[in-house]
Amino acid sequence: MMITLHVEGMSCGHCVRAVTQAIQALDPAAKVEVDLAAKMVKAETGLARDAVAAAITGEGYKVA
Amino acid sequence: MMITLHVEGMSCGHCVRAVTQAIQALDPAAKVEVDLAAKMVKAETGLARDAVAAAITGEGYKVA
Numbered sequence: 001m002m003i004t005l006h007v008e009g010m011s012c013g014h015c016v017r018a019v020t021q022a023i024q025a026l027d028p029a030a031k032v033e034v035d036l037a038a039k040m041v042k043a044e045t046g047l048a049r050d051a052v053a054a055a056i057t058g059e060g061y062k063v064a
Numbered sequence: 065m066m067i068t069l070h071v072e073g074m075s076c077g078h079c080v081r082a083v084t085q086a087i088q089a090l091d092p093a094a095k096v097e098v099d100l101a102a103k104m105v106k107a108e109t110g111l112a113r114d115a116v117a118a119a120i121t122g123e124g125y126k127v128a
Binding site: 009011012013015060 | 075
């Protein structure tokens with residue numbers, strides 16, 4: 001399932017990595033794309049949307 | 065010696081950590097302060113200014 005979330009606060013490549021790794025910690029097979037300019041995270045994963053959102057907020061970002 | 069550098073491209077807490085750790089990898093006793101808003105890195109260290117600058121540029125930031 002493709003999950004798309006709007007995420008506030010991501011600013012650099014380290015943020016991309018932190019978000020990607022947080023999602024992949026829950027689903028190592030997840031494919032994650034982060035668009036900093038658009039403030040969008042797209043994850044192709046079997047995880048529930050809430051789980052993906054929780055992984056992102058756990059890194060200190062705000063899921064809008 | 066206190067070394068103060070103007071650094072472009074630091075945007076978040078991950079950047080602060082990356083810069084701090086890069087300097088402390090060369091001098092574990094270095095005291096590093098990063099002011100994101102002012103784009104300033106201050107390091108109390110025995111390292112040469114060039115070494116501190118090289119550590120920062122090695123992380124992908126621009127020393128002005």
